[in-house]
Amino acid sequence: MVSEVQQGFVKRVILLSWFTIGYNFLEGLFSIAFGIENESIALAGFGVDSFIEVGSAMLVLWRFRSESFKSADQSYSLQKERSATLGIGVLFLALSAGTTLASVLQISNGSHPETTWPGLLIAAISLSFMFFLWSSKRKLAIALDSSTVMKDANCSLACIKLSIVLFAGSILFLIFPQLWWVDSAAALVLALFIGKEGWETVSTARSESFSGGCGCSHQCD
Numbered sequence: 001m002v003s004e005v006q007q008g009f010v011k012r013v014i015l016l017s018w019f020t021i022g023y024n025f026l027e028g029l030f031s032i033a034f035g036i037e038n039e040s041i042a043l044a045g046f047g048v049d050s051f052i053e054v055g056s057a058m059l060v061l062w063r064f065r066s067e068s069f070k071s072a073d074q075s076y077s078l079q080k081e082r083s084a085t086l087g088i089g090v091l092f093l094a095l096s097a098g099t100t101l102a103s104v105l106q107i108s109n110g111s112h113p114e115t116t117w118p119g120l121l122i123a124a125i126s127l128s129f130m131f132f133l134w135s136s137k138r139k140l141a142i143a144l145d146s147s148t149v150m151k152d153a154n155c156s157l158a159c160i161k162l163s164i165v166l167f168a169g170s171i172l173f174l175i176f177p178q179l180w181w182v183d184s185a186a187a188l189v190l191a192l193f194i195g196k197e198g199w200e201t202v203s204t205a206r207s208e209s210f211s212g213g214c215g216c217s218h219q220c221d
Helices: 004-037 041-065 074-109 119-143 145-177 182-206
Strands: none
Touching: 004 041, 004 119, 004 145, 041 074, 041 119, 041 145, 041 182, 074 145, 074 182, 119 145, 145 182
């Protein structure tokens, strides 16, 4: 039997997931559109990452919305935790591979973005939302002891790192336009962050000792 307090946490997870889907869908559309228009691999890659977050949030919804909280089947819940965690990891790895390939091609061609102002604006807006989402999801992951929610929180944390890298890369290119390779280098850094998180997530989900927990030994206040 799941307590009313836990059901309240689940409702908050679902609301945050829907917010994540809506916000990141719009962020992804604008990032990819401006990235293509300005030939910025870093910005386009950032946009794809936004859609990865949409996919991650949808996996969280799948994990929790169909569960019967009045008579929870522990083995069924654990399998859903494993599947959702594995799915999030695969999304990370796919993005990392695609971003790496695109960055290498851009460096090989010696191409660069026409302007970095869209990147600066989008990165700044993203940072204003992602800290809230990451902190809220992490607290809920600990409260529910959920690997899926914790990995989704890590997805938001990765977006924070990507936003910082995108912002820094955009500033450098704006001040020193002769550094044409900065955009591609920034995208490669993004791919490194994403790939590392993806590998760790997949390894966790495939482990025989996977418990479905978030890996934290304490509960939220």
